[in-house]
Amino acid sequence: MAKIVIDPLTRIEGHLRIEAEISGGKITGAWSSGTMFRGIENILKGRDPRDAWVFTQRICGVCTTVHAICSVRAVEDALGIQVPPNARMIRNILEAIQYVQDHVIHFYHLHALDWVDIVSALDADPAKTSQLAQSISDWPKSSADYFKGIKERVAAFVKTGQLGPFANAYWGHPAYKLPPEANLMAVAHYLEALEWQREVIKAHAILGGKNPHLQTYLVGGMSCPVDPNSQAGLNADGIAFLKDLFKKAKEFVEQVYLPDVLAVAPFYLDWAGIGEGLGNFLSYGDFPLTDTRSSDDPGNLFLPRGVILSRDLSTVHPVDQKAVTEYVTHSWYSYEDDREAKHPWQGGTWPNYTGPKPPYEYLDTDKKYSWLKAPRYNDQAVEVGPLARMLVAYAAGHERVKYWVDTVLAKLGAGPEALFSTLGRTAARCIETVVIAEQLIPWTEELAANIGKGDLRIHEQKHWDPSTWPAEAEGWGWTEAPRGALGHWIRIKNGRIENYQCIVPTTWNGSPRDANGQPGAYEASLVGTELADPEKPLEILRTIHSFDPCIACAVHLVEPRGNKTKIFRVC
């Protein structure tokens, strides 16, 4: 039985390693390994809980602000703080544009090239590409001249021979199915998306001071003043600027991203039956629409909270934070008993590397083999992310999610079972982007209306002073980061952080096996996949990239020394 290794698998966002056993051209076993260590939780010990968000936000610069939101929510939960409506609404807007930008970047810059062959675009007829583009969307950049210019740019780039991030891809692989014209159109949108994302994320600068790593969070609210009569605060000019950015965001999503997904998917409908994985899904839910503490009140969330088990969309199970635990049986950490799972309040980050010394060929996957822990919900492995959120929302009867899921499935001629797949994951992310992009302007108008009523409160002062805190407190904060359910748990003692644990979307999805031998979502999703050419395992990239892995979030600090045989570097 042959074993192949892909390391690193992610294009950016840290180092993920996949080892896969192949028999008869099919994957019969897969192991997911994070090859970096994260120590952020240990750095937090002994610090002021009000500072934690500044540190946790540095876990990652891709999902950027979500670790800040999660952190202030955890501290607010511990101290019983409810933020003012303006702060709740600004946090929602910041996170919503984060979703929209991040999902578009994922589709075009991190995932599309698993489906789109840039080299084939050089054979495209620009006039036919123009016809194709105009048949699927009203997007104005669609003339034959425009695509001719794009083709010339790509040709000039390829001629340099310096392909940079495109150098190691599997161009010409038989699993690429798009005609040259669709490839050229997608390459044009890849380039447009680069410009677009830089523009729309200016919303973070307006409300957060900068991007990534926004500066305006505070335990108890936000620090960005809202004041219609001041140039120093969020006023009518700022609101108008935001609305203009959000109009651009929504137009691109509806006129480029969604039509592209609908145009590409029919060529890859076989992927609606590949890569399904666990069949269990968890969403913490997010975007609180009313002023209760979201940790406590799942009823007020725009994206609902819930668990779906065994692909059964007839029942959405409630979520209990006490049921979240982590194993380290196959992770390079130590508990007193490595076979027992720990709830994050009792958990810790106690590194214990027992793997081979680099350079090595294979990890010993019977033992410990990853820096990711293995989170479990009620002792079950679950998938998190846009697919989980859309399934929970769909099953819960969310009106806009139902509309868009049914619309997309009807256009593809597929039933809901198609969602449990690699293609389903990629489609769900697009659907979620459309649903959230629809909310950007209404949520901004709601904020403006509240400010217009004269409510300028942005921060709750009560409990800011540590002398008002209990000697000991514990709390948890949840958010739905673009890649899925994100939770921070904190224990506070005598005004300082006694313990802090983050359980991150990619830790859920990329987890190694647990004490019971249950694989994580990546591992389960690969089993049974056929590889056209094991020397060029494009199929593994398609499925794992469909989760949008971020190992920077899941762990930290890298082992930079190299590997040797059977390593495919895919950047």
Ligand code: NFE
């Ligand atoms: Ni580094 Fe992150 C998101 C978080 S991921 S990208 O989304 O939290 O696992």
